[in-house]
Amino acid sequence: EPEVTQTPSHQVTQMGQEVILRCVPISNHLYFYWYRQILGQKVEFLVSFYNNEISEKSEIFDDQFSVERPDGSNFTLKIRSTKLEDSAMYFCASSVRANTEAFFGQGTRLTVV
Amino acid sequence: AQSVTQLDSQVPVFEEAPVELRCNYSSSVSVYLFWYVQYPNQGLQLLLKYLSGSTLVKGINGFEAEFNKSQTSFHLRKPSVHISDTAEYFCAVSDPGFQKLVFGTGTRLLVSP
Numbered sequence: 001e002p003e004v005t006q007t008p009s010h011q012v013t014q015m016g017q018e019v020i021l022r023c024v025p026i027s028n029h030l031y032f033y034w035y036r037q038i039l040g041q042k043v044e045f046l047v048s049f050y051n052n053e054i055s056e057k058s059e060i061f062d063d064q065f066s067v068e069r070p071d072g073s074n075f076t077l078k079i080r081s082t083k084l085e086d087s088a089m090y091f092c093a094s095s096v097r098a099n100t101e102a103f104f105g106q107g108t109r110l111t112v113v
Numbered sequence: 114a115q116s117v118t119q120l121d122s123q124v125p126v127f128e129e130a131p132v133e134l135r136c137n138y139s140s141s142v143s144v145y146l147f148w149y150v151q152y153p154n155q156g157l158q159l160l161l162k163y164l165s166g167s168t169l170v171k172g173i174n175g176f177e178a179e180f181n182k183s184q185t186s187f188h189l190r191k192p193s194v195h196i197s198d199t200a201e202y203f204c205a206v207s208d209p210g211f212q213k214l215v216f217g218t219g220t221r222l223l224v225s226p
Contacts, residue, residue, distance in 0.1 A: 004156075006156075033213070035214075041218070042203075042218045042219065043157070043205075043214075043216040043219075044216070045213040045214060045215070048212045048213055055212055056212040056213055058213075091156060091157060093157075098212065099145070099164070101147065101159050102159075102214065103159070104149070104156045104157035104158070105156050106155060106156040107156050
């Protein structure tokens with residue numbers, strides 16, 4: 001069964017460093033998303049991406065965040081200068097089109113020290 | 114703005130007993146509704162969805178949910194739970210434009226022998 005894959009599963013980084021979280025969405029999907037879940041809190045939407053551009057973003061997704069689809073298979077989330085409060089589980093998701101369910105990856109646990 | 118309320122943070126239940134996990138939503142427009150499950154150290158897996166049509170929706174692993182528009186609820190039920198159902202359950206809502214999901218805070222289902 002096709003699945004969304006995320007790497008790495010766990011990343012530890014020092015405050016102020018840049019991190020890139022990687023995702024390979026399901027191959028025939030056209031919509032891509034990033035969500036995050038701070039420990040003990042709800043899953044929050046960060047950004048959606050379609051046709052090589054951001055289609056919607058939340059207030060969390062400020063200038064330190066960026067997304068990219070550098071080739072035909074990967075979808076990345078970059079955090080330019082990490083802060084302690086960026087520590088969270090980051091989930092990538094994809095859907096075949098709008099108005100269908102999103103399939104989630106296993107998540108990347110980011111720990112900023 | 115849309116929001117989701119999951120009234121119970123934790124629901125303990127004995128194996129083979131029935132369970133209901135409650136979800137209420139608020140939205141000024143028509144909605145799509147979802148239940149996702151998160152097993153320990155895993156990603157989010159779709160249990161079931163309501164997009165339109167029959168208000169009783171059947172999902173995987175014997176779960177079902179009923180959409181009640183007048184009560185703005187989408188409660189999840191299972192007539193007989195197993196130990197393996199122990200997990201975190203998230204209710205989520207989106208609008209028909211479906212660019213993002215808004216999640217509830219989750220309900221931890223604890224099934225004991």
